Amino acid sequence: MEKHNFRSMIATASLVLGLSAVGPAHADTFGGFLGIAAGAAATDVYGMTCPVGTTSVRANVNDAIAAGNQISIQVINPNGLATTATAPDGGAFSPLAILAGGAGNYLVTIHKNTAFGEGYVAVMDCFNAAVAIAGIQSVLVQNQ
Numbered sequence: 305m306e307k308h309n310f311r312s313m314i315a316t317a318s319l320v321l322g323l324s325a326v327g328p329a330h331a332d333t334f335g336g337f338l339g340i341a342a343g344a345a346a347t348d349v350y351g352m353t354c355p356v357g358t359t360s361v362r363a364n365v366n367d368a369i370a371a372g373n374q375i376s377i378q379v380i381n382p383n384g385l386a387t388t389a390t391a392p393d394g395g396a397f398s399p400l401a402i403l404a405g406g407a408g409n410y411l412v413t414i415h416k417n418t419a420f421g422e423g424y425v426a427v428m429d430c431f432n433a434a435v436a437i438a439g440i441q442s443v444l445v446q447n448q
Contacts, residue, residue: 349446354430363428367391382408
C-alpha cells in the first residue's frame with residue numbers, strides 16, 4: 305500500500321473515531337479556520353435555532369495541530385447564560401459544553417488565544433430529554 309493512501313486512511317479513521325465519541329451521527333459538524341490576519345482574538349460564531357422540546361445544547365471542538373494555540377467553544381442560551389469548554393492542545397476534542405435551556409436561538413462561539421492560525425472541527429446539536437434532535441439547526445454567522 306502506498307504511503308499516501310495509508311496516511312489518508314489513518315486520517316479518515318481518526319476523524320471518524322474522534323467524532324463517534326461526541327454524539328449521534330446527525331449532529332451538526334463544521335470545519336473552520338481561525339486565521340492569522342485576525343490576530344489573537346479570532347472568533348467564529350454559529351447561530352443555532354433549537355425547536356420546541358429542546359432541553360439542552362451540547363457542543364465541543366478539537367484543537368488541530370498548532371502547538372501552544374488553545375481553542376475553546378462557548379454555548380450561549382437565549383437568556384444570556386453561557387458555558388465554555390477548552391480543547392487540550394494538539395488535536396483532541398474538548399469536553400462537551402452542555403447548557404440547559406429550551407427552544408430558541410443560541411450562539412456557539414469558537415475562539416483561539418494566539419496569533420497563530422489554526423483549523424478546527426466543531427460538533428453541536430440541540431437535545432431533548434432522550435437524544436439529539438435530528439436536523440440541521442446551525443449556521444455560521446461570523447467567520448474570522
